[in-house]
Amino acid sequence: MSDEHKPLILVVDDEAHMVRFVRMNLELEGFRVVEAYNGMEAIDAVKKFLPELVVMDVAMPVLDGFEALRYIREFSSVPVILLTVKGEEEDRIKGLDLGADDYVTKPFSPRELISRIKAVLRRVEGYPQTQEQVLKIDDRVSIDFRSRSLIVEGKQVKLRPTEYRLLRTLTENAGWIVPQETLLTKVWGPEYRDEDSLLRVYITYLRKKLEPDPSHPHYILTERGVGYRFVDFRNKASR
Numbered sequence: 001m002s003d004e005h006k007p008l009i010l011v012v013d014d015e016a017h018m019v020r021f022v023r024m025n026l027e028l029e030g031f032r033v034v035e036a037y038n039g040m041e042a043i044d045a046v047k048k049f050l051p052e053l054v055v056m057d058v059a060m061p062v063l064d065g066f067e068a069l070r071y072i073r074e075f076s077s078v079p080v081i082l083l084t085v086k087g088e089e090e091d092r093i094k095g096l097d098l099g100a101d102d103y104v105t106k107p108f109s110p111r112e113l114i115s116r117i118k119a120v121l122r123r124v125e126g127y128p129q130t131q132e133q134v135l136k137i138d139d140r141v142s143i144d145f146r147s148r149s150l151i152v153e154g155k156q157v158k159l160r161p162t163e164y165r166l167l168r169t170l171t172e173n174a175g176w177i178v179p180q181e182t183l184l185t186k187v188w189g190p191e192y193r194d195e196d197s198l199l200r201v202y203i204t205y206l207r208k209k210l211e212p213d214p215s216h217p218h219y220i221l222t223e224r225g226v227g228y229r230f231v232d233f234r235n236k237a238s239r
Contacts (some may be wrong), residue, residue, distance in 0.1 A: 015057075138233060171231065177229045207219075
């Protein structure tokens with residue numbers, strides 16, 4: 001593969017030795033790398049270089065990773081992996097709420113980070129096009145595959161790429177229980193098969209956009225201890 005066709009990764013961290021460490025390992029894997037050292041530089045670099053993916057530390061001066069991600073999401077859907085020394089689920093969920101695609105806790109091995117980068121890049125390639133352009137669930141909800149969005153009560157509701165992939169997987173198996181591990185492997189990748197909390201967060205996101213009452217879901221049903229089931233809208237009868 002020629003250099004111009006290698007994926008370009010933006011690495012953002014205020015610690016120069018961490019940037020060098022990540023850059024060296026990414027280049028050994030065949031990626032191209034550009035650097036930034038705070039949140040403001042990261043925003044400018046996304047606009048200037050149009051990277052395929054951003055690896056960004058959370059704790060930085062000038063503008064931290066959370067705030068930088070908030071700004072980036074106003075103009076770009078570039079995949080972002082956040083790095084943090086904190087392992088609390090609360091911080092992880094905050095990053096996901098802001099539009100992060102993944103979260104890696106410091107210290108991490110080069111193998112772990114590269115595995116996560118490759119998994120995210122595989123996901124953003126998207127699913128093959130379906131012959132159906134609009135899938136009608138019922139009189140209230142449809143899925144528009146052209147724009148990868150929901151139509152709820154006549155209004156378009158935007159979906160994040162991961163939300164779309166999760167919803168697509170559930171509706172393709174409507175009426176059947178899809179195990180948690182299967183959803184995580186198919187939507188995120190085999191590296192994520194044990195990330196139950198990640199799946200719960202995105203199920204909650206989808207229910208807020210889809211359900212009339214997210215606390216009493218009608219479309220995405222929880223099968224406790226097993227997985228999730230999308231209502232059988234095609235045959236009407238539950239299996």
